[in-house]
Amino acid sequence: MNLFSYLFQDWAANAGNIKGRFVLFLFRLAQVISRHILLKIIFILYLAFYHYYVEWVLGIELPRKLRVGKGLMLYHGQALVVNQGVVIGEGCTLRNSVTIGHKKLADGRFSKCPRIGNHVDIGANVCIIGDLDIGDHVIIGAGAVVVKSIPANSIVVGNPARILEKKNEATRI
Template sequence: MKNTLLLHKMNLFSYLFQDWAANPKNIKGRFVLFLFRLVQVISRYTLLKIIFILYLAFYHYYVEWVLGIELPRKLTVGKGLMLYHGQALVVNQGVVMGEGCTLRNSVTIGHKKLADGTFSGCPRIGNHVDIGANVCIIGDVEIGDHVTIGAGAVVTKSVPAHSTVVGNPARILEKKNGEAQI
C-alpha cells in the first residue's frame, strides 16, 4: 500500500532510480536495486505480471540464486536503500523498512518460529538505520530511527531511536545523545 502511494507521487523513472544516489560508485548495488524496484512495479498489476512473467523468473533466479540477495517483490522499503556487498542478504517480505537504510552482507531480517508452531510478526525498521555485516534481526521487533547495529549483532528485542547496539544478544552500547549505556 505504501509503495503504491509512493509510485503515484513520483513518475516511473524517479521510482526506479530512487536508490541510485544512495549507492555512489556501487554498480552492483545500483543494478540490484533497479531490478528490485522494477519487479515491485510489475508486481502491482496482474496484466504486467502476465506480460513480464519471464522478467519475474529472471529476477527470482538471477538476484536470489546467482547473487544470493533475497529482496522479495512484496517487501516494503523506503527510498534511498543502500546495499554494501549484498551476498547472503535475506529479508522477509513482511519486513517494513524506512528511508535511507543501509544493509551489508550476510544480514538476515525476518520472523521467528514460535513455540506453538506459528510465526511471529516481522521487524519494522525506522529511517536511516545502519545494519552491519552478519546481523540477524528476528521477530516482531521495532528498530527506531537513526540506529546503528554493529556487525554480528543478534537483535530479538526492540531498539529505541538514536541508539547503537552490539553483541549477541544485542544490547544498547550508547544513545547518540551521548549517554553511555554499557
C-alpha cells in the same frame, strides 16, 4: 513519483556501487510489475529472471513484495536475506550476510516481521528476528543478534544485542 524516479530512487545512495545500483533497479522494477495482475502476466519472464538471477546467482533475497523506503544502500549483498513481511524505512544500509525476518513461535506459528525505521545502519552478519521495532537513526554493529525492540538514536552491539550508547540530537551523524 513518476516511473523513472521510482526506479532510480536508490541510485544516489549507491554512488560508486555498481552492484547495489543494479540489484536495486531490478528490485524496484519487479515491485512495479507486481502491482498489477496484467503486468505480472506480461512480464512473467522478467519476474522469473529476477527471482533466479538476484536470489540464486547473486544470493540476495529481496522479495518483490518487500516494503522499502527510498535511498536503500546495499554493500556487497552476498547472503542477504530479508523476509517479505519486513518494513524498512528511508535511507537504510544493509551489508553482507544480514538476515531479517520472523521467528517460529512455540506453538508452531510464525511471529510478525521486524519494522525498521529511517536511517538505520545495519552491519555485516547481523540477524534481526521477531516482532520488533527498530527506531530511527540506529546503528547495529557487525554480528549483532537483535531479538528485542531498539529505541531511536541508539548504537547496539552483541549477541544478544544490547544498547552500547544512546545518541542525542547534537551528536547524531
